Amino acid sequence: MARPPLFRRARVTRIVKESADARTFVLAPEDGPLPYRAGQFCTFRVRVHDTDLLRSYSMSSAPETDDELMTTVKRVPGGAVSNWLHDNVSEGDELEMTVPTGRFCLRPAEVPLLGFSGGSGITPVLSLAKSALAATDRRVRLLCADRDRSSVIFDAVLAELVERYPDRLTVTRHLDDERGFLDADAIRAFVGADTDGDAYVCGPEPFMALVESSVPGPGQVFGERFGGGPPRRAAAPAAPVAGTVTIHLGGRTATVPRREDETLLESARRAGLYPPFNCEAGNCATCMARLTEGRAVMRVNDALTDEEVEEGYVLTCQGVPETPSVTVVYE
Template structure:
């Protein structure tokens, strides 16, 4: 199985204002509809003032309920890509993005589904909720935390789901400007007797940490993080010491080799060699930095983007892949 080209073009057919600072981009991929699962995301590639930048944004659509592919972007103060998309992309324009990726998806189960969203974290949570309601008999409840009423997203869609599934769906809004920041007691009150539910979390890191620590269990917890710091791999070697072997990298027409360094990822090796490979989240989520290992092997610290089949074929996330003993050769897509 050969992996399709990483970046593809899509036309923005509509732009929907979701809140004062969030827009949904309705996309028509040039090479035909994307196949995806609820909860996944696409990574956009944009040129901002001559610099190529990458950012990942989740789908707010679900394949079982929406005939169009929709990804929602919240404007972030100082965020180069989100602001560029808001200020420069109009209906009819073409954008470049990856095919959907990610493992923040539903698992086969009859357990209730609890969704916890902070701000724009509602985007993949909404996708999951729509899919679960349309394809299963599961009960779904969402706790949506927002800064204020102006920042609320998808209110009409959530109210419509409440009307369509009155016995299986409900949601609670928590506005920080009225009730203060969400606390552990509020999380446990929301969970109630459904501690065995699957809990899906997406939002700012402090919000995620709070909810994770407050959930009573024993249900499973699934978290979607963009930009989180990946854990390090324990090693007896000093972090910057050279170890036996060479890292050889092919990127476009450039081919370079550098001595291996202990605990250094393939992405870090490529940068040290003077290359500028693509990357975005650096946390094993988005697959922007994907490459193929053509000789040798590497172990990924985190992999939330590649399937088992793709890993078996030699694909790695270079931001997470650390070479095993010996030399290694890698080719970027």
């Protein structure tokens, strides 16, 4: 099955001020509604100072409850894309975006859903909560950590959901300026008797690491990271091995000899091409391409679905050839 073009245009129909530094962009893709699952994200391409920049942002909408596609962006100090979106995009403008993707989605289960969010990490967690409340009978409990009251995102939205589902949704807020930073004891106290619950975690890396190490289990833990994975490997000479890597990108084709333990993205760069990429941690799918010859194994895959992998798609920042020759097509 052919995958649609990586980027398409979407018109911004509304902009909602969620907090002092967070905005929701309501989007109308030019090709019509995009299918997606709660918890997924899109990667946006914007041009800043004559340079194309890519960033991934989660959907704050859910297909079960919202007729419109929404993504929420928090302004980050020094953030080139978040600040550009806040300062330059108005209603009626168009943005370039990928189709929604990602694996931070609800699994079929009857256990409670425990959502842990730090700051703007509430965005995909809200999407999951909406979906679970509308489409299942699961209880949903959220622990939302924010710097202070002015930093809280979706306060009114969550209050409305609590009013609609008083027996199934509870929201616990933790404000750092009032109670200090969240700690392991507070996380375990929040989990309480729901140790079998599915925990979904999104936020700054230290927050995520704390939650993931503190949730007692045996329930499963799912995390969503953007650019917070392991650091990019330092460039070093790699031993050549038998075989070739062929890359098709933007009307150009290049073939280079394989090198040991070199990713497909690194091979493409070595071939003089400029493939798309963003996080280089296996989280965002910006670098995805399709294998038309050979096989590759991904070190990390937190973005592609099982169906996409079966169709031959691979995260080139994580894919290492496991056959002598491979051919990769960036679509």
